[in-house]
Amino acid sequence: MTAPNHRWRNFKNVLMQIIAFSCAILVVTPLVLVFYHLAKLGFSSINVAFFTQLPKPVGELGGGMGNAIAGTFTLLAQAAIIGVPVGVLGGVFLSEYGGTRLNWAIRFAADILNGVPSITWGIVVYALLVVPMHGYSALAGGFVLGMMMIPLVMRTTEEVLQLVPASYREAALALGIAKWKTIVQIVIRTALKGIVTGVLLALARVAGETAPLLFTALGNQFWARNLTEPISALPLQIFAYAISPYDDWHRQAWAGALVLLLFVLAINIGVRFLTRDRFQPKT
Amino acid sequence: MNLKTTAAKTGPHFGDSAFKWLTLCMALSIFVLVALIGFELASGSKLAMHKFGWHFLTTSNWDPGNDVYCAAPFIFGTLVSSLIALVIAVPISIATAVYLTELAPQWLRQPLTMFIELLAAVPSVILGLWGIFVMVPWLHNHLVPVLGKSLGFLPLFQGPNYGPCMLAAGIILAIMIIPIITSVSREILRSVPGLQREAAYALGATRWEVTRIAVLSYAKKGIFGAVILGLGRALGETMAVTMVIGNIPQIVPSLFAPASTQASVIANEFNEATSAMLTSALFEIGLVLLGVTVIVNALAQLLLKTFAGPGAKPQQ
Numbered sequence A: 001m002t003a004p005n006h007r008w009r010n011f012k013n014v015l016m017q018i019i020a021f022s023c024a025i026l027v028v029t030p031l032v033l034v035f036y037h038l039a040k041l042g043f044s045s046i047n048v049a050f051f052t053q054l055p056k057p058v059g060e061l062g063g064g065m066g067n068a069i070a071g072t073f074t075l076l077a078q079a080a081i082i083g084v085p086v087g088v089l090g091g092v093f094l095s096e097y098g099g100t101r102l103n104w105a106i107r108f109a110a111d112i113l114n115g116v117p118s119i120t121w122g123i124v125v126y127a128l129l130v131v132p133m134h135g136y137s138a139l140a141g142g143f144v145l146g147m148m149m150i151p152l153v154m155r156t157t158e159e160v161l162q163l164v165p166a167s168y169r170e171a172a173l174a175l176g177i178a179k180w181k182t183i184v185q186i187v188i189r190t191a192l193k194g195i196v197t198g199v200l201l202a203l204a205r206v207a208g209e210t211a212p213l214l215f216t217a218l219g220n221q222f223w224a225r226n227l228t229e230p231i232s233a234l235p236l237q238i239f240a241y242a243i244s245p246y247d248d249w250h251r252q253a254w255a256g257a258l259v260l261l262l263f264v265l266a267i268n269i270g271v272r273f274l275t276r277d278r279f280q281p282k283t
Numbered sequence B: 001m002n003l004k005t006t007a008a009k010t011g012p013h014f015g016d017s018a019f020k021w022l023t024l025c026m027a028l029s030i031f032v033l034v035a036l037i038g039f040e041l042a043s044g045s046k047l048a049m050h051k052f053g054w055h056f057l058t059t060s061n062w063d064p065g066n067d068v069y070c071a072a073p074f075i076f077g078t079l080v081s082s083l084i085a086l087v088i089a090v091p092i093s094i095a096t097a098v099y100l101t102e103l104a105p106q107w108l109r110q111p112l113t114m115f116i117e118l119l120a121a122v123p124s125v126i127l128g129l130w131g132i133f134v135m136v137p138w139l140h141n142h143l144v145p146v147l148g149k150s151l152g153f154l155p156l157f158q159g160p161n162y163g164p165c166m167l168a169a170g171i172i173l174a175i176m177i178i179p180i181i182t183s184v185s186r187e188i189l190r191s192v193p194g195l196q197r198e199a200a201y202a203l204g205a206t207r208w209e210v211t212r213i214a215v216l217s218y219a220k221k222g223i224f225g226a227v228i229l230g231l232g233r234a235l236g237e238t239m240a241v242t243m244v245i246g247n248i249p250q251i252v253p254s255l256f257a258p259a260s261t262q263a264s265v266i267a268n269e270f271n272e273a274t275s276a277m278l279t280s281a282l283f284e285i286g287l288v289l290l291g292v293t294v295i296v297n298a299l300a301q302l303l304l305k306t307f308a309g310p311g312a313k314p315q316q
Helices: A006-045 A048-052 A066-096 A100-114 A118-133 A138-162 A166-174 A179-207 A234-242 A247-274 B014-057 B072-103 B106-120 B124-151 B166-190 B194-202 B207-216 B220-236 B239-244 B262-269 B276-306
Strands: none
Touching (some): A006 A247, A006 B124, A006 B207, A048 A066, A048 A247, A066 A100, A100 B276, A118 B276, A138 B014, A166 A179, A179 B014, A247 B106, A247 B124, B014 B276, B072 B166, B072 B262, B106 B166, B124 B166, B166 B220
16 A cells, blocks of 8 residues: 555655765865865966976976975974874873863863864964064964864874773783873874874864965075075965966966875875774774 | 883882873873963954954954054955855755765775765965866866856846856865865764664665665764864965955955955965054964864764764864
8 A cells, every 4th residue: 555645755755865966076176176176277377497497487488386395394293293292191181080070161161162264273383482482483483283183183082092992001900000191101102093083184174274384484586594484385375376477377276286296195195095004994 | 122120119110100290291281282272363363453453353444554454344244155165065965975975885994985085185385286287277268157157146246257256265165174074974974873874764765765864964063063174174264265265355245256365364474464453463364263163063063072972083
C-alpha cells in the first residue's frame, strides 16, 4: 500500500539529492578555479631568478621575490620560537593538570583568541612593539605571528594529549616514576606525531597571514640586514604587487601566490598523510 | 629511556611542582594575551573616544581634511558583506554537509572532505588576488549587467557598474566561510545517533525526509553554532575583502556600489595615518570590531559546546 502523495515525496527526494550534489560541486569549484588561474598565470614566471633575486624597479623586467621568501621563513622561525614552547606547555597543563573551572576558562579564552581578527593582532603589536621601538621590524612581525600561534598550538596539543590512553600514565605512576617525567618522557613522546602535526598546521596558517604584518614587519624591497629592520614576507609582497598598476608586478604576484599556495597546501597535505594511520578513515 | 624508580623517596618531588608551575604559567599566557589586546585597543582609542563619544558609531561623516572620523559606514560595510556571505554560504554549506554525511558514495566522502578542508587553508591574500583579476572582471562583464537588467527595479541592484563592489566582497567572503560551516556541520551531522535515522526509515520516510526530520531537526542547534562560527570569521576577514570591495566609505543600499569594512579601512589607512586622531579613530574601529567578533565567537562556542554529541568539536 503506497501513500497517496508518494509520487510527490519521491520527486522531492530526488530533487533534494540533486541539489545537495550540485552544492558539493559548487563548493569545490572555487578552489579548482583558483588553482587553475594560479597555475596558468603564475607558473611561467617561476624560475631560479624568482627565488633568488630582489625585486627590480618598475620598468625593468625580471627580478624576483627572494627577499620575500627568505622573510617568510625568518618570520616563521621567530613565530615558532615563541609559539611552540608556550603553546605546547600550555596544552600540557590543560590536559594533565588543573581544576575543571580554570581549564574551562582557559579553553574558552583560547577559542575566543583563535577567532580574533588578524588585523586586530596587528594594531595591538604595533602599539606594543613598533611604537616603543620607533620603527617597524622583523622582530615585531615574528612576535605577532607567534602570539597568533599560541592559542592554536595549545588547543591542538591538548586534544592530542587527551588521546593518549590513561593506562600509559597509570602504568608509569604505578612504577613510581615522577609525574613530570611521566608526562615528558611517556605521554608527550607518545603524542609527539600529533603535536608536530598541530605545530605544522599552525605554521601553515600564520605563513599566509598578511594583515598583522602590514603594521609590524611592513615589508622591504631589499634583504633585511638584521631583525630590527622591516622585513618582507611573501603575502605582503603579493598584496603590494596585486594592488599596483603594473602588469609585470601582477605577473610576479601570481607567481608568488602560486609558491605560497603550494607551500601551505604541501604542509596541510603532508600532515594529513603523516596522521593517516592514527585516525581511521571516517565515513 | 633513563627512568629512575623512586622507591627511596616519598612525597612530591621538586621536579613535579616546578613542571606544574611552568606549564601553568604558559597556560595563563592566554589570559595575558586577552588582557593585552583589550588594553592596547582601549588605550589607543582614548583620543577618538574623548572627542567623538558615542556619535562615532552612528554618524557617517568621514572627513580627514577636518580631522573628523566616524564608524558607521564601516560597520554597515562589515555587516552587509557578512550578511551577503551568509545568505550565499549557509544553504550551500548545509547542503554539502548533508551530501557528505548522507548521500555521497563511501569512496568519495573522505577525499571530498579533505578537499573542502584544504579550501579553508588557502591564504586570504591569494583569494583576494584571484578576486581582483578573475572574479571582479567576471562580475563586471557578466553578472552585474544581467542582474541590473532583470532585477534593476529594486534599489538593491541599481547604480553604476564599477567593478569592485559590495557584492564582490560578499561572494569572496562566502567562498571563505563555506569550508568552515561545511566542516563543522559535517561533524555535527555525523554525531546524530543512528537510532534517529533508523526510526525515521522504519516509519517509511524517504531519504530526504529522514535527513530533514531525523537529522537536521536534531542538529539544529549545532548547525546554528556552525553558522555563527562562519559569521565570526566573515566579520574579521581583511585582505580578500580589501582587495575587492572598492574602499569607499559610504552607505549606499546597492550591491553594485563600492563600500568599506572596518577591517579594510584599518588595512588601508593605518600606515598612512598622519594625524594622531585618525590613528586613534582606527584603533576605536578596531575595538568595535574586536568586541563584535568576540561576542559572536563566544556565542558560537557556547552553542557548539552545549550541543550534545561526541563528534561536535568546534574547529577554526
